[in-house]
Amino acid sequence: GFDLAHSPTLAAIEEARALFADATWTAAPVLAGDVNPEAEETVSNPTGGTSPGTVQPASEADVATALDNAAAWDAPLDTRRATLLRAADMLEERYGEIFAILAREAGKGLPDCVAELREAVDFLRYYAGQATNTPPAGIFTCISPWNFPLAIFCGQVTAALAAGNAVLAKPAEQTPLIAKLAVEVLHEAGVPRSALQLLPGGGKVGAALTGDARINGVAFTGSTATALHIRANMAEHCAPGTPLIAETGGLNAMIVDSTALPEQAVQAIVESAFQSAGQRCSAVRCLYVQEDIAEDLIRMLTGAMQALNMGDPWHLSTDVGPVIDDTARKGIVEHIEAARAEGRVIADLKAPEGGTFVGPAILRVGSISEMKREIFGPVLHVATFKSHELDAVIDAINATGYGLTFGLHTRIDDRVQHVSERIEAGNIYVNRNQIGAIVGSQPFGGEGLSGTGPKAGGPNYLPRFSAPDHQDASGTWESA
Ligand code: NAD
Numbered sequence: 001g002f003d004l005a006h007s008p009t010l011a012a013i014e015e016a017r018a019l020f021a022d023a024t025w026t027a028a029p030v031l032a033g034d035v036n037p038e039a040e041e042t043v044s045n046p047t048g049g050t051s052p053g054t055v056q057p058a059s060e061a062d063v064a065t066a067l068d069n070a071a072a073w074d075a076p077l078d079t080r081r082a083t084l085l086r087a088a089d090m091l092e093e094r095y096g097e098i099f100a101i102l103a104r105e106a107g108k109g110l111p112d113c114v115a116e117l118r119e120a121v122d123f124l125r126y127y128a129g130q131a132t133n134t135p136p137a138g139i140f141t142c143i144s145p146w147n148f149p150l151a152i153f154c155g156q157v158t159a160a161l162a163a164g165n166a167v168l169a170k171p172a173e174q175t176p177l178i179a180k181l182a183v184e185v186l187h188e189a190g191v192p193r194s195a196l197q198l199l200p201g202g203g204k205v206g207a208a209l210t211g212d213a214r215i216n217g218v219a220f221t222g223s224t225a226t227a228l229h230i231r232a233n234m235a236e237h238c239a240p241g242t243p244l245i246a247e248t249g250g251l252n253a254m255i256v257d258s259t260a261l262p263e264q265a266v267q268a269i270v271e272s273a274f275q276s277a278g279q280r281c282s283a284v285r286c287l288y289v290q291e292d293i294a295e296d297l298i299r300m301l302t303g304a305m306q307a308l309n310m311g312d313p314w315h316l317s318t319d320v321g322p323v324i325d326d327t328a329r330k331g332i333v334e335h336i337e338a339a340r341a342e343g344r345v346i347a348d349l350k351a352p353e354g355g356t357f358v359g360p361a362i363l364r365v366g367s368i369s370e371m372k373r374e375i376f377g378p379v380l381h382v383a384t385f386k387s388h389e390l391d392a393v394i395d396a397i398n399a400t401g402y403g404l405t406f407g408l409h410t411r412i413d414d415r416v417q418h419v420s421e422r423i424e425a426g427n428i429y430v431n432r433n434q435i436g437a438i439v440g441s442q443p444f445g446g447e448g449l450s451g452t453g454p455k456a457g458g459p460n461y462l463p464r465f466s467a468p469d470h471q472d473a474s475g476t477w478e479s480a
Contacts, residue, residue, distance in 0.1 A: 010316075013110060016096025017314055025053040025101060027176035029062045030183055030198040032069035036061045038201070043177055046107035046322040047312055048355030052100075055176040057201035063208040066197045070139045070166035070214075073195035077133050084128035084158055087189035088121045091154075094185065098150065101178045106149055107322040107355070109313035112276050115436075119151035120182070122439035127155075127162040127462060135467040136164035137243070138216030141209040143230070145222040146324050147279045147376075149175035154182055155439075155456055156219040157196065161186070163465035165216075167196045168209050172222075174324050176200040206230070211237040217245070217465065223374075224248040224402075224449050243471075245464055247451045249374040250404025251285055253397045254434055255390075255419065256297065258290040260409035264431065266300045268407065269380065272434040274308060274360045277323050278378035282405040282427065282444075284434045286368040286381045288393050294384045298362070301380075302347040305360050310352050322355045323377050329356040332377035339363040346382065369396050390415075391422070398424045403447030407434035424448060426455065 037056035171179030313321035349359035437444030443458025454460035
């Protein structure tokens with residue numbers, strides 16, 4: 001293994017690549033009972049390389065088996081904590097296999113693989129430390145997206161487990177293999193099967209797992225549209241008051257005023273808009289630049305974008321990998337082409353052949369209010385503003401109804417205060433890149449259409465996985 005506080009050596013990375021370049025994995029339901037899955041399907045590789053393996057989606061019978069056999073994890077608190085900590089160590093040790101699966105199943109680049117494993121392990125250790133003897137909610141369904149298929153999956157599942165629940169975990173249909181590995185590790189570490197069952201599959205499986213009266217809570221991360229479906233499904237089938245913890249999409253903005261350090265702003269924008277091929281929920285989608293610096297800043301930004309390399313995410317020389325699948329690619333390309341037809345493309349790059357690549361693009365918009373949906377790819381929209389329009393820009397950003405991340409680059413102290421008091425966003429980034437969070441010290445989560453709260457990786461998260469009488473949204477909590 002390697003110390004996750006440091007990056008793995010190139011030799012360790014090359015060794016892992018050689019070991020797992022042609023390996024295949026399979027994911028099938030992992031149940032505390034008999035398994036009767038649907039027919040095997042091939043898992044796609046967004047880079048265009050060989051498939052990383054196959055998946056057998058859970059059937060209706062599998063969902064019934066999982067619900068029938070789910071049992072809260074009633075081990076003593078010390079055992080639960082030690083088990084989760086052991087699982088964290090075991091995950092770190094399997095870094096080579098994890099990177100290979102993330103690269104071949106999700107198209108993740110090496111820096112993203114390292115960051116994702118670190119976040120997953122941080123979640124395990126943090127929630128292990130937060131666990132208390134408070135009674136669990138009961139059965140918790142956890143539904144995760146493909147864009148952080150290890151970190152978010154582990155975050156939800158271990159929060160629910162740390163609180164002592166029985167977990168029914170459904171990973172995104174695009175990324176079942178990394179979820180299977182995580183569940184395998186948790187079981188090997190000592191989590192009983194009845195407390196953690198894996199149900200791969202798509203929306204149908206998700207709907208079955210959120211539309212049953214035996215469910216005592218749902219943790220969901222994904223699009224706002226799916227969260228609204230789940231809420232309606234739960235209202236129809238679950239007991240009144242069954243909690244839904246939803247972390248959803250955003251239309252994230254950044255304001256750069258004429259006092260900002262241009263190089264710092266450009267670096268921050270490029271990282272936030274284009275790294276991970278723009279497939280981070282925190283990514284900046286709409287940049288507001290003050291008019292008097294707009295021409296210079298956009299020229300610098302275009303130059304920086306044109307220097308990006310696209311290609312095989314396993315290479316350190318690659319800056320932008322593929323988007324997750326062809327449906328995603330088509331939707332993003334259509335959006336760029338519609339802008340081109342209106343003469344709004346400032347600059348864009350040609351995507352390489354093979355795989356589901358999208359060339360990064362910078363598009364002009366008049367206002368964020370023209371953006372009707374989150375474009376989940378490497379596309380940055382740019383608008384300009386005059387000094388006296390700052391409050392109107394803040395109003396327009398708030399009027400989208402989303403409230404996930406927001407960035408500000410300025411060197412006026414009062415302005416930092418003014419803007420951050422008025423912007424409605426869960427995470428605000430000042431004079432730095434607009435990316436992610438740090439488990440423990442920077443909890444992450446949105447407001448409005450971007451999520452229900454509480455923030456993941458923060459002190460208020462775990463209590464929401466406890467029995468309703470014991471939930472305390474303020475974050476103060478009786479210790480064991
Ligand atoms: P998605 O909503 O399409 O899918 C998410 C999960 O929901 C998948 O596991 C999917 O199978 C499942 N699902 C689909 N239909 C369902 C249904 N009817 N009932 C139950 N489950 C169902 O989202 P995605 O494309 O996988 O992920 C990208 C989205 O996630 C973006 O909008 C992004 O902003 C958001 N996201 C938010 C955060 C956050 O912390 N706020 C983090 C990561 C991603």
